[in-house]
Amino acid sequence: MLDGRIRCKTLNQKIMTAEKAAELIKDGMTVGASGFTPAGYPKAVPLALAQRAGDGEDIKITLITGASVGDELDGALTRSGVIARRYPYQTNASMRDAINNGSIKYSDMHLSHVPQWIKYGFFGKIDVVIVEAIGITENGGIIPSTSIGNSNVLVEMADMVIVELNTSQPVTLEGIHDIYSLDNPPNRKAIPIFKPDDRIGTTYIPCNPEKIKAIVYTDIIDKTRDVTLIDDDSRKISNHIIKFLYDEKTAGRIPEKLLPLQSGVGSVANAILGGLCECDFKNLTIYSEVLQDSVLDLIDAGKVDFASATSLTISPSRLDDFYRNFGKYRDKIILRPQEISNNPEVIRRLGVIAMNTAIEFDIYGNVNSTNIGGTRMMNGIGGSGDFTRNGYISIFTTVSTAKDGKISSIVPFVRHVDHTEHDVQVVVTEQGLADLRGLNPSERADLIIENCVHPDFKNQLREYVERAIRTSKFVHTPHDFETVFLEFSDD
Amino acid sequence: MLDGRIRCKTLNQKIMTAEKAAELIKDGMTVGASGFTPAGYPKAVPLALAQRAGDGEDIKITLITGASVGDELDGALTRSGVIARRYPYQTNASMRDAINNGSIKYSDMHLSHVPQWIKYGFFGKIDVVIVEAIGITENGGIIPSTSIGNSNVLVEMADMVIVELNTSQPVTLEGIHDIYSLDNPPNRKAIPIFKPDDRIGTTYIPCNPEKIKAIVYTDIIDKTRDVTLIDDDSRKISNHIIKFLYDEKTAGRIPEKLLPLQSGVGSVANAILGGLCECDFKNLTIYSEVLQDSVLDLIDAGKVDFASATSLTISPSRLDDFYRNFGKYRDKIILRPQEISNNPEVIRRLGVIAMNTAIEFDIYGNVNSTNIGGTRMMNGIGGSGDFTRNGYISIFTTVSTAKDGKISSIVPFVRHVDHTEHDVQVVVTEQGLADLRGLNPSERADLIIENCVHPDFKNQLREYVERAIRTSKFVHTPHDFETVFLEFSDD
Numbered sequence: 001m002l003d004g005r006i007r008c009k010t011l012n013q014k015i016m017t018a019e020k021a022a023e024l025i026k027d028g029m030t031v032g033a034s035g036f037t038p039a040g041y042p043k044a045v046p047l048a049l050a051q052r053a054g055d056g057e058d059i060k061i062t063l064i065t066g067a068s069v070g071d072e073l074d075g076a077l078t079r080s081g082v083i084a085r086r087y088p089y090q091t092n093a094s095m096r097d098a099i100n101n102g103s104i105k106y107s108d109m110h111l112s113h114v115p116q117w118i119k120y121g122f123f124g125k126i127d128v129v130i131v132e133a134i135g136i137t138e139n140g141g142i143i144p145s146t147s148i149g150n151s152n153v154l155v156e157m158a159d160m161v162i163v164e165l166n167t168s169q170p171v172t173l174e175g176i177h178d179i180y181s182l183d184n185p186p187n188r189k190a191i192p193i194f195k196p197d198d199r200i201g202t203t204y205i206p207c208n209p210e211k212i213k214a215i216v217y218t219d220i221i222d223k224t225r226d227v228t229l230i231d232d233d234s235r236k237i238s239n240h241i242i243k244f245l246y247d248e249k250t251a252g253r254i255p256e257k258l259l260p261l262q263s264g265v266g267s268v269a270n271a272i273l274g275g276l277c278e279c280d281f282k283n284l285t286i287y288s289e290v291l292q293d294s295v296l297d298l299i300d301a302g303k304v305d306f307a308s309a310t311s312l313t314i315s316p317s318r319l320d321d322f323y324r325n326f327g328k329y330r331d332k333i334i335l336r337p338q339e340i341s342n343n344p345e346v347i348r349r350l351g352v353i354a355m356n357t358a359i360e361f362d363i364y365g366n367v368n369s370t371n372i373g374g375t376r377m378m379n380g381i382g383g384s385g386d387f388t389r390n391g392y393i394s395i396f397t398t399v400s401t402a403k404d405g406k407i408s409s410i411v412p413f414v415r416h417v418d419h420t421e422h423d424v425q426v427v428v429t430e431q432g433l434a435d436l437r438g439l440n441p442s443e444r445a446d447l448i449i450e451n452c453v454h455p456d457f458k459n460q461l462r463e464y465v466e467r468a469i470r471t472s473k474f475v476h477t478p479h480d481f482e483t484v485f486l487e488f489s490d491d
Numbered sequence: 492m493l494d495g496r497i498r499c500k501t502l503n504q505k506i507m508t509a510e511k512a513a514e515l516i517k518d519g520m521t522v523g524a525s526g527f528t529p530a531g532y533p534k535a536v537p538l539a540l541a542q543r544a545g546d547g548e549d550i551k552i553t554l555i556t557g558a559s560v561g562d563e564l565d566g567a568l569t570r571s572g573v574i575a576r577r578y579p580y581q582t583n584a585s586m587r588d589a590i591n592n593g594s595i596k597y598s599d600m601h602l603s604h605v606p607q608w609i610k611y612g613f614f615g616k617i618d619v620v621i622v623e624a625i626g627i628t629e630n631g632g633i634i635p636s637t638s639i640g641n642s643n644v645l646v647e648m649a650d651m652v653i654v655e656l657n658t659s660q661p662v663t664l665e666g667i668h669d670i671y672s673l674d675n676p677p678n679r680k681a682i683p684i685f686k687p688d689d690r691i692g693t694t695y696i697p698c699n700p701e702k703i704k705a706i707v708y709t710d711i712i713d714k715t716r717d718v719t720l721i722d723d724d725s726r727k728i729s730n731h732i733i734k735f736l737y738d739e740k741t742a743g744r745i746p747e748k749l750l751p752l753q754s755g756v757g758s759v760a761n762a763i764l765g766g767l768c769e770c771d772f773k774n775l776t777i778y779s780e781v782l783q784d785s786v787l788d789l790i791d792a793g794k795v796d797f798a799s800a801t802s803l804t805i806s807p808s809r810l811d812d813f814y815r816n817f818g819k820y821r822d823k824i825i826l827r828p829q830e831i832s833n834n835p836e837v838i839r840r841l842g843v844i845a846m847n848t849a850i851e852f853d854i855y856g857n858v859n860s861t862n863i864g865g866t867r868m869m870n871g872i873g874g875s876g877d878f879t880r881n882g883y884i885s886i887f888t889t890v891s892t893a894k895d896g897k898i899s900s901i902v903p904f905v906r907h908v909d910h911t912e913h914d915v916q917v918v919v920t921e922q923g924l925a926d927l928r929g930l931n932p933s934e935r936a937d938l939i940i941e942n943c944v945h946p947d948f949k950n951q952l953r954e955y956v957e958r959a960i961r962t963s964k965f966v967h968t969p970h971d972f973e974t975v976f977l978e979f980s981d982d
Contacts, residue, residue: 122928375964375967
């Protein structure tokens with residue numbers, strides 16, 4: 001394997017099979033892994049571990065990653081019954097079922113909390129971390145692949161490190177990473193980022209080579225998903241946001257070049273961000289978690305000058321083109337640890353414009369991002385709270401109806417609250433946008449129903465508000481708790 | 492009035508009566524005011540304004556302060572019908588009634604959002620600000636009294652400034668303030684605070700003297716309230732927290748000297764913090780919003796070395812003693828703008844231990860801080876979210892029952908969510924403490940019921956959980972939405 005990916009020559013002796021490396025992982029261990037979206041997560045060692053369980057070995061682990069990962073990790077290990085506990089986020093179909101039937105214990109966490117919880121010791125000892133890499137430097141430094149997530153923190157805190165050198169990930173990625181670690185309080189310093197393109201760290205994760213116990217070669221590709229094209233609803237939502245931002249600029253409430261944009265993850269979020277290709281803004285920047293296809297479109301369209309994130313999730317159909325033209329993007333993107341990409345300090349300082357997707361929101365502006373019907377965990381809150389609470393302005397989007405128009409995405413009271421009325425400033429559907437800033441709850445309800453609710457449900461929601469006012473002793477945030485969940489159900 | 496409080500001599504000509512100064516305030520204006528808790532808020536001019544309305548003048552204003560203020564401002568102006576809109580927090584009985592009957596439009600906001608909303612222009616133009624001060628420097632700089640709140644930001648943004656020189660506030664307070672203002676994005680710098688006693692600004696609010704249109708002398712005292720003594724329940728809650736922190740220290744999850752403490756405001760919070768006088772920790776520091784009597788107790792007891800906040804709310808019975816011994820406290824306290832005291836950047840960097848009070852919390856760890864029964868606004872969220880979301884660890888406390896033991900403060904689903912399950916790490920009642928870190932929702936429910944719920948309600952809540960599991964298709968966060976609000980009501 002003298003392909004030059006391992007520059008620390010003493011480490012060549014640590015090359016082994018995935019099966020051999022997986023033997024380092026024992027029952028009861030807490031295992032960290034790289035990965036943030038289906039990008040940059042380990043694949044070969046998890047598959048080997050799943051095989052052991054499939055062969056009958058009784059093995060249960062706690063798994064901590066950056067965020068969601070691909071099926072080789074969350075899916076295979078779920079189906080083989082290896083995962084007992086999971087932090088902090090997932091999007092895998094098998095795992096989702098296991099969480100919802102109670103066989104995996106899942107804690108759905110703000111992503112910016114995770115790195116410090118690891119370092120504070122709140123998760124206990126990290127026994128081993130598996131990190132996907134494109135190479136290892138002369139001093140043992142690990143060069144990540146398509147995401148960073150919590151890898152730097154996990155490598156720092158874990159007893160043992162397993163590196164998966166993935167040859168499907170091009171070495172040309174070297175240089176786009178910017179690794180910077182924070183001390184724990186009371187010794188924490190300021191994070192010296194003042195604009196999205198500030199480079200403050202190293203291009204590799206520092207690692208004592210002696211901690212690297214195994215190096216496994218693999219060429220399994222990231223299981224990114226193709227994204228849907230911009231559909232009519234996404235385009236309408238984008239246009240409402242563009243008009244809002246344009247009006248804000250005209251009113252002098254936001255700078256001419258806007259402020260760094262953050263966009264939630266997924267097909268819909270990608271389409272909404274992609275809609276900005278048709279805006280009149282220029283020299284935009286992105287300070288977000290995940291760079292999806294639409295960011296490449298925005299760079300191509302000359303709209304975006306620079307984009308910072310912790311993950312690069314390019315769809316399969318776009319990937320070849322991306323690497324073929326990598327020179328065009330290299331100086332315009334940076335990947336950071338999620339401790340930095342999602343840090344309240346940086347998000348508040350830069351004044352990030354936060355745009356995230358909701359499952360449903362209610363007439364007072366509370367948002368459910370996680371649990372369909374209040375009890376069925378979909379993915380998790382991810383970084384949406386980190387950006388929403390600390391940004392310049394927080395925007396939530398959803399299509400106004402779900403289940404083929406049968407239910408309204410705007411309800412009297414969301415069945416699970418992930419973002420409160422205090423956090424949410426603007427809500428948008430394809431119907432329109434409601435700017436909630438400065439409004440009291442009753443005004444919010446009127447504006448949301450007027451601007452955002454689908455016509456099929458406006459009267460029903462108006463009737464709820466009238467009934468709530470009639471039956472409540474107090475009318476600041478009126479509710480009729482006897483009926484609040486009886487209508488608008490999607491059970 | 493040659494008492495030396497006005498060092499900028501040209502400003503002597505601006506001295507006028509409260510009635511004359513109040514004439515600067517016209518119908519429809521947005522009025523800012525100093526004040527954070529019943530400390531350091533203007534008194535004479537609001538009373539004069541209320542009188543005008545009482546005399547029949549039709550005048551409505553929008554009022555923006557730091558946080559709550561005393562009755563001369565929120566109470567008198569509410570009763571005279573002057574306040575149309577109110578941001579961002581209040582604790583006044585008259586105003587609470589007016590909010591709950593719909594006659595005042597109130598937006599309940601995270602306190603750290605307010606200063607930047609003022610500077611971003613989200614509230615529109617600030618016509619006039621009334622600032623209580625103990626003096627004016629040679630260059631027009633305004634020396635605040637017992638609180639800062641948003642005064643610096645309001646003075647910067649307002650068209651006109653009215654200064655209330657309050658001779659009941661001793662000039663010895665000069666020097667305890669540390670005023671530092673932030674630029675708007677994209678030009679915002681790092682806040683250079685690395686420990687609670689770092690001094691980074693000026694001892695006065697910079698102000699172009701030409702903006703000062705009126706100076707009014709008054710001697711009306713801050714209407715602070717006496718605090719209740721530490722009762723049995725508070726002591727038990729304190730002891731649970733002390734034990735938790737001691738265990739965290741022993742486990743190496745928190746430094747020997749702990750980390751800066753934040754405590755919510757009010758009589759109960761004061762009592763709980765006061766309970767720490769009996770702990771074994773030493774050299775503690777405080778990085779909070781409000782310094783109440785218990786902080787003086789902790790300084791006296793040699794527990795606390797330094798305390799930073801934006802308000803100094805000493806109870807009437809303690810005030811004389813405080814000023815008589817001011818030399819003992821002077822070098823141990825600092826007051827900052829709330830943009831700094833509540834800033835996510837500083838709170839996260841310092842690793843503040845956040846301790847706030849709840850009205851109720853639910854079995855999954857969601858907290859209601861604001862609306863009794865879900866519809867009756869009590870005070871507001873204040874700064875609790877700023878500290879909870881960004882601290883080292885977030886703790887919520889409440890007594891386990893309310894209404895003389897007739898209702899449980901722990902319910903299946905809080906009727907208003909101010910802090911979500913993602914935000915809340917530890918909950919405490921006099922019954923015990925539940926450390927929710929790392930637990931999935933079902934485990935949280937079991938632990939909370941076991942440790943925190945009053946024995947009178949344990950079975951009822953256990954039955955709810957069983958029913959929820961039985962009736963839910965999904966058991967990650969089981970709920971029975973048909974009955975969730977039917978029991979545990981305090982309507």
